[in-house]
Amino acid sequence: MKNASKKINIALVDDHNLFRKGLIKLINMGDTQQKYHILFEAENGNDLKEKMMQPPFPDIILMDIDMPDMDGYEAVDWLQRTHPTVKVLVVSMVESDNAILRMLRMGVKGYLSKDIEVEDMNRALEAIASNGFYYSEIATEVLNQNLMGNIKPNPASLYLSENEREFLKLATTEMTYQQIADKMNLSPKTIDGYREALFQKLNVKTRVTMAMYAVKHGIVQL
Amino acid sequence: MKNASKKINIALVDDHNLFRKGLIKLINMGDTQQKYHILFEAENGNDLKEKMMQPPFPDIILMDIDMPDMDGYEAVDWLQRTHPTVKVLVVSMVESDNAILRMLRMGVKGYLSKDIEVEDMNRALEAIASNGFYYSEIATEVLNQNLMGNIKPNPASLYLSENEREFLKLATTEMTYQQIADKMNLSPKTIDGYREALFQKLNVKTRVTMAMYAVKHGIVQL
């Protein structure tokens, strides 16, 4: 039972080649029983989609979040719809509550910060390979804090309307809300409504952090 | 002459443990002649400063840019003043003209994107070890474009003081200026002074666009 016939196939999705290559070395180093096989690497979500067109499929995907073209959120979303049996382990430097909760809600099996020790990554792989879960410390904290009392987190509301998206872009510029309202031919009060809706959805408290969110998630380009 | 008696000491400065560990494996893999020795690792500039208190000193330092506490710019600046013979190879995911030029002006020996191939990194190490330079493609482009005709970039005014940089980072968060003042143990009026100075230097008109600048130029991490 221990020495199963087939190896566990792993895929890596991360936009930094150097990080992928290093990670592969680390996985192989810790893999004394030769359980794992690196099936493929992808640079972003789109790349992953291509490589998931036909078998063989990976058992576990190590997934970054911030990537050009198609980020980790979209990629995981797509995976859940098209390959629901594939297990995702997020390996990201993003440590915000929002990111962690969003990923966990989508059903990823693990969440690792890039800060963690090599041993933790191997533990995470072990856990996930044997149908478990593994969250690094920070993710566990977030999970605990948000499970009690906080029933509010809105699963679907992460969707932004056309207007909200447009407003969000303009909110990253020098324009005042008044000027944005003029440009969008809407009342400043409506704009204020968008602002409040976005603060809620994006879990931010100021225009500055709202703008930061927009950059982080590729809604505006640098 | 080929087999010099002493190994080349390398230090790594990057806030992501996983990346450091992977990088070390990659360096050792490509180091068939066992020329390199990993002297130490540091998580950020401050950590580096501590480890540079006494010998042995590294010959080459692989330096990230975005790091908490003390970032790559500050660290390189400090190194140039205190250990001018140490050669710095920047390994960052920041690819903005500004970041590259700034580092090159400070005299780093190489600039690598984290996207590069493993071989490029080994080439860079080779080059720098033998008193050369190595810039990855993107850095070379930037260099070429900015050497001809473009004398305009304001060299002095781009300099941000320690405090200004700290303030700029905090200004990208939810904190109010009052809270930033408290955190930095300064009067809100002084903070307001930093704000005005930065608006001027960065050519922006609002806190939002100031924050955008900070992101664009890699002063804060995403």
Added chain:
DNA sequence: GTATACAGGGGGAAAAATCCCCTTTTTACA
């Protein structure tokens, strides 16, 4: 038919950000 959701809009007030002009303290360095 009636509840429900949601985009658009409004009043009004408190908090934060922005601006301009000015004084004191520190620091650099010729």
Added chain:
DNA sequence: TGTAAAAAGGGGATTTTTCCCCCTGTATAC
């Protein structure tokens, strides 16, 4: 060692942002 910048701090005012509670159509679901 004197002096001129920087850096730090202040007064006071305007503009913008942020918040909270409310109203109206108009779909859509049940």
